[in-house]
Amino acid sequence: MSEFSWPVRVYYEDTDAGGVVYYANYLKFMERARTEFLRSLGFEQDELLRQGLIFAVHRAEVDYIKPARFNHALTVTAKISQQKKVSLTFEQEVLNEKGELCSRGKIKIVCLDSESFKPRPIPEVILRTIPNEQ
Amino acid sequence: MSEFSWPVRVYYEDTDAGGVVYYANYLKFMERARTEFLRSLGFEQDELLRQGLIFAVHRAEVDYIKPARFNHALTVTAKISQQKKVSLTFEQEVLNEKGELCSRGKIKIVCLDSESFKPRPIPEVILRTIPNEQ
Amino acid sequence: MSEFSWPVRVYYEDTDAGGVVYYANYLKFMERARTEFLRSLGFEQDELLRQGLIFAVHRAEVDYIKPARFNHALTVTAKISQQKKVSLTFEQEVLNEKGELCSRGKIKIVCLDSESFKPRPIPEVILRTIPNEQ
Amino acid sequence: MSEFSWPVRVYYEDTDAGGVVYYANYLKFMERARTEFLRSLGFEQDELLRQGLIFAVHRAEVDYIKPARFNHALTVTAKISQQKKVSLTFEQEVLNEKGELCSRGKIKIVCLDSESFKPRPIPEVILRTIPNEQ
Numbered sequence: 001m002s003e004f005s006w007p008v009r010v011y012y013e014d015t016d017a018g019g020v021v022y023y024a025n026y027l028k029f030m031e032r033a034r035t036e037f038l039r040s041l042g043f044e045q046d047e048l049l050r051q052g053l054i055f056a057v058h059r060a061e062v063d064y065i066k067p068a069r070f071n072h073a074l075t076v077t078a079k080i081s082q083q084k085k086v087s088l089t090f091e092q093e094v095l096n097e098k099g100e101l102c103s104r105g106k107i108k109i110v111c112l113d114s115e116s117f118k119p120r121p122i123p124e125v126i127l128r129t130i131p132n133e134q
Numbered sequence: 135m136s137e138f139s140w141p142v143r144v145y146y147e148d149t150d151a152g153g154v155v156y157y158a159n160y161l162k163f164m165e166r167a168r169t170e171f172l173r174s175l176g177f178e179q180d181e182l183l184r185q186g187l188i189f190a191v192h193r194a195e196v197d198y199i200k201p202a203r204f205n206h207a208l209t210v211t212a213k214i215s216q217q218k219k220v221s222l223t224f225e226q227e228v229l230n231e232k233g234e235l236c237s238r239g240k241i242k243i244v245c246l247d248s249e250s251f252k253p254r255p256i257p258e259v260i261l262r263t264i265p266n267e268q
Numbered sequence: 269m270s271e272f273s274w275p276v277r278v279y280y281e282d283t284d285a286g287g288v289v290y291y292a293n294y295l296k297f298m299e300r301a302r303t304e305f306l307r308s309l310g311f312e313q314d315e316l317l318r319q320g321l322i323f324a325v326h327r328a329e330v331d332y333i334k335p336a337r338f339n340h341a342l343t344v345t346a347k348i349s350q351q352k353k354v355s356l357t358f359e360q361e362v363l364n365e366k367g368e369l370c371s372r373g374k375i376k377i378v379c380l381d382s383e384s385f386k387p388r389p390i391p392e393v394i395l396r397t398i399p400n401e402q
Numbered sequence: 403m404s405e406f407s408w409p410v411r412v413y414y415e416d417t418d419a420g421g422v423v424y425y426a427n428y429l430k431f432m433e434r435a436r437t438e439f440l441r442s443l444g445f446e447q448d449e450l451l452r453q454g455l456i457f458a459v460h461r462a463e464v465d466y467i468k469p470a471r472f473n474h475a476l477t478v479t480a481k482i483s484q485q486k487k488v489s490l491t492f493e494q495e496v497l498n499e500k501g502e503l504c505s506r507g508k509i510k511i512v513c514l515d516s517e518s519f520k521p522r523p524i525p526e527v528i529l530r531t532i533p534n535e536q
Contacts, residue, residue: 009300011303012303013296013300013418013424015419016414016418016419017183017417017419018188018248018414020419023161024158024165025158027157027158028279031279031281032277035280044339045338046337049151056152056154056198056201059198060157061193061196062194063193064193067190069314069419070418070419071312143434145434146290149285150284151284151285151288151337151338153285154285156280162415165415166411169413180471204284204285204447204451285451286456286516288458291433291458291459292426292429292433295425299425322420324422324425324469326466328463329461329462329463330461330463332462335519
């Protein structure tokens with residue numbers, strides 16, 4: 001199966017005075033799932049950083065559908081919908097305990113040189129390992 | 135001119151180990167500018183909340199163009215590109231001290247009942263006050 | 269055993285441009301461990317909130333000993349060192365993968381009425397359940 | 403008078419589902435005031451970082467007295483209560499619009515080499531410039 005999922009618990013730190021998860025924090029949840037997805041494939045981002053590579057977000061589109069609340073146990077999914085030489089596009093969902101969709105994101109990340117922040121090809125070993133649905 | 139701008143200083147809290155502003159934090163900066171824009175028109179969101187109204191983000195699109203860094207003095211703009219009965223769409227930019235574009239966002243907010251989180255018409259007094267470019 | 273421990277992974281969101289975990293974020297990690305400690309005893313804070321009770325931090329003392337870094341897998345401990353009618357004091361540690369102490373905290377929380385923010389006795393059922401070392 | 407003060411507005415990003423400022427975020431507010439205090443004396447921390455120096459928090463003690471709420475306009479103070487060869491201790495307060503004390507902190511920072519994170523003497527030019535009350 002090519003979809004990865006990762007559990008995220010909502011703590012006070014994630015919520016705001018509206019009683020729900022603060023909108024920017026869904027981006028944190030989605031990045032946790034992307035990081036764990038890469039880790040599950042054998043890639044550690046601190047190791048990539050030592051090799052002079054950093055993945056940076058180039059574009060994020062997020063739809064907010066149903067608010068997630070304090071103490072909820074969420075599931076965050078990640079799958080790669082597009083794979084290019086220097087970029088990967090993830091489609092991600094944040095679901096609550098009932099399986100209802102709270103938020104949906106399309107996140108394009110690019111591989112950069114960690115010093116110059118110039119684009120660099122994604123290492124072949126990563127591209128070969130990533131589940132490819134295209 | 136109908137564009138509002140707001141200064142934002144980058145502190146350590148805003149950055150990450152890549153040495154740049156963490157991608158989710160641009161959404162915080164943009165919300166600060168939207169809040170101050172509404173305040174400049176005479177609308178305080180805690181007052182709206184006491185009236186049972188909350189503005190929630192419905193969709194966010196963010197492009198990351200040039201990384202902003204620790205200690206930079208940024209300018210965040212906000213203008214309304216679309217105005218509907220229950221929603222407002224903002225176009226926003228984050229610029230560095232040289233006037234270079236770091237990030238650009240299109241943020242659609244909806245007016246909700248603060249208890250039920252059901253859509254509610256934006257109060258007439260707000261719609262009448264907002265600079266309208268459509 | 270009376271000490272609770274909880275794993276915390278360091279993501280980009282937790283770090284700053286110094287390359288290490290941002291100092292305020294250790295407080296987030298410690299709160300996660302306290303929340304999970306209470307959950308492990310059967311107490312859910314959203315349920316307490318519906319009963320009109322909220323635990324708020326009254327005082328925090330944190331020592332920063334060794335920086336934790338991006339991608340580290342930390343362990344956060346929590347034990348109760350003092351238990352009073354309206355307050356609990358936690359002693360907590362944040363350890364890295366080598367078992368080295370990164371940070372140590374002493375956090376006093378008080379039980380408050382969630383509306384008035386006035387102190388309220390901690391429910392008997394909680395006090396009876398909490399491991400007591402005094 | 404040697405006390406520095408800095409205005410901080412409370413946005414949604416700063417609050418939690420309890421309706422008040424999240425406890426870790428007072429540490430962000432206090433750091434903003436320390437940063438602006440150093441800037442007011444002519445020291446820019448990104449410049450210090452380029453010189454290989456970083457100020458890191460060694461110990462933080464924070465008392466939470468009265469909750470600050472969404473949209474409040476706070477004042478954060480900073481003064482140096484102790485000055486040593488490699489460390490500075492700040493005493494800081496967070497006050498609301500009525501001048502009521504929301505939070506009080508005692509924050510000890512140390513000067514470190516930004517690579518090795520080993521202590522380094524605070525540059526003489528900084529020590530000479532800092533208002534000294536001891």
